[in-house]
Amino acid sequence: xxxxxxxxxxxxxxxxxxxxxxxxxxxxxxxxxxxxxxxxxxxxxxxxxxxxxxxxxxxxxxxxxxxxxxxxxxxxxxxxxxxxxxxxxxxxxxxxxxxxxxxxxxxxxxxxxxxxxxxxxxxxxxxxxxxxxxxxxxxxxxxxxxxxxxxxxxxxxxxxxxxxxxxxxxxxxxxxxxxxxxxxxxxxxxxxxxxxxxxxxxxxxxxxxxxxxxxxxx
Amino acid sequence: xxxxxxxxxxxxxxxxxxxxxxxxxxxxxxxxxxxxxxxxxxxxxxxxxxxxxxxxxxxxxxxxxxxxxxxxxxxxxxxxxxxxxxxxxxxxxxxxxxxxxxxxxxxxxxxxxxxxxxxxxxxxxxxxxxxxxxxxxxxxxxxxxxxxxxxxxxxxxxxxxxxxxxxxxxxxxxxxxxxxxxxxxxxxxxxxxxxxxxxxxxxxxxxxxxxxxxxxxx
Numbered sequence: 011x012x013x014x015x016x017x018x019x020x021x022x023x024x025x026x027x028x029x030x031x032x033x034x035x036x037x038x039x040x041x042x043x044x045x046x047x048x049x050x051x052x053x054x055x056x057x058x059x060x061x062x063x064x065x066x067x068x069x070x071x072x073x074x075x076x077x078x079x080x081x082x083x084x085x086x087x088x089x090x091x092x093x094x095x096x097x098x099x100x101x102x103x104x105x106x107x108x109x110x111x112x113x114x115x116x117x118x119x120x121x122x123x124x125x126x127x128x129x130x131x132x133x134x135x136x137x138x139x140x141x142x143x144x145x146x147x148x149x150x151x152x153x154x155x156x157x158x159x160x161x162x163x164x165x166x167x168x169x170x171x172x173x174x175x176x177x178x179x180x181x182x183x184x185x186x187x188x189x190x191x192x193x194x195x196x197x198x199x200x201x202x203x204x205x206x207x208x209x210x211x212x213x214x215x216x217x218x219x220x221x222x223x224x225x226x227x228x
Numbered sequence: 229x230x231x232x233x234x235x236x237x238x239x240x241x242x243x244x245x246x247x248x249x250x251x252x253x254x255x256x257x258x259x260x261x262x263x264x265x266x267x268x269x270x271x272x273x274x275x276x277x278x279x280x281x282x283x284x285x286x287x288x289x290x291x292x293x294x295x296x297x298x299x300x301x302x303x304x305x306x307x308x309x310x311x312x313x314x315x316x317x318x319x320x321x322x323x324x325x326x327x328x329x330x331x332x333x334x335x336x337x338x339x340x341x342x343x344x345x346x347x348x349x350x351x352x353x354x355x356x357x358x359x360x361x362x363x364x365x366x367x368x369x370x371x372x373x374x375x376x377x378x379x380x381x382x383x384x385x386x387x388x389x390x391x392x393x394x395x396x397x398x399x400x401x402x403x404x405x406x407x408x409x410x411x412x413x414x415x416x417x418x419x420x421x422x423x424x425x426x427x428x429x430x431x432x433x434x435x436x437x438x439x440x441x442x443x444x445x446x
């Protein structure tokens with residue numbers, strides 16, 4: 011069983027403590043529900059906030075990029091903050107101050123480690139594809155050594171950080187409930203559209219189950 | 229007319245130059261299409277990647293937080309990178325290497341300036357609400373001086389940075405098109421659900437136009 015995230019000066023939810031969660035079930039569900047994360051790096055003293063794809067394997071979160079990226083090279087061994095966020099709804103209150111949003115987010119703090127071993131790296135690409143599209147890897151043209159080489163894989167331990175979650179309706183000042191103002195929630199969801207086959211697909215190639223059954227956002 | 233974003237060592241799209249855009253029409257459309265951004269700060273040498281709400285006014289992007297946040301206080305005057313990302317689709321290719329995603333993103337680099345003047349700050353809250361919900365501000369219980377005081381508003385100039393956009397289907401190695409592998413795109417969109425009225429709304433309070441006409445994601 012995975013242990014809870016460390017609460018540190020950095021990671022502890024301070025002002026709205028009830029929104030903070032440190033259990034791995036909550037953290038992992040948020041990480042696994044979308045492939046999009048944002049990673050903050052410090053390069054030459056400057057902050058960078060980079061959107062990229064991530065996937066989780068056990069107690070690590072992985073991301074990748076081009077080996078030709080000088081940027082990614084500089085990030086190796088440095089401190090990073092990897093954040094995954096879902097915007098779940100707009101919360102309209104009776105005062106501007108109490109407007110809010112519903113969301114689920116995870117922030118992880120740690121060091122960017124590079125996966126050095128080529129075999130381990132090749133295995134990571136398999137997991138990236140299989141995480142999103144179970145069963146797809148074996149149907150693909152096998153990965154070439156030069157492709158593995160051209161890609162850098164980084165990871166961060168799921169160790170220090172926090173999840174934050176807000177759900178539910180507006181919470182107004184008690185006296186404001188007497189006002190004739192519409193308040194409520196407008197839910198937001200990342201929705202999958204209908205799969206669009208590439209015009210160059212060969213005749214008779216059917217849409218695979220891993221596309222038909224895709225799930226994102228939850 | 230707004231001038232294009234500065235291409236700098238930091239902001240120039242290097243490896244896939246055709247995905248880089250610097251014109252304000254492209255940049256502004258991406259910034260305006262969602263209220264969710266991620267801001268990277270460096271506090272005591274450590275990177276932080278914080279999801280928060282943003283809104284644009286002319287040549288600045290604004291965000292806000294609690295004045296009680298020691299974190300936000302430390303960010304004032306420091307360098308930040310503010311990123312807005314839309315995940316528009318999953319791109320499935322015939323090889324693992326050419327899998328991709330369609331997306332629109334903007335990264336902005338600059339200094340976090342605090343809006344000091346209370347009247348200017350109050351005006352910013354109006355703009356935050358009106359940006360998302362045109363016409364709502366005047367229907368709300370007016371903002372209190374203590375609420376303005378309790379909130380810090382920060383901004384970054386839209387000056388240095390880049391938009392990146394990927395659209396379209398998979399681009400495979402020419403010889404791989406002969407393989408009987410399903411390739412294509414699965415579109416993704418942030419969709420609004422049906423508005424849920426707060427159970428404590430007064431009888432006869434109707435859903436306002438600014439809720440019925442909400443648009444997000446595009």
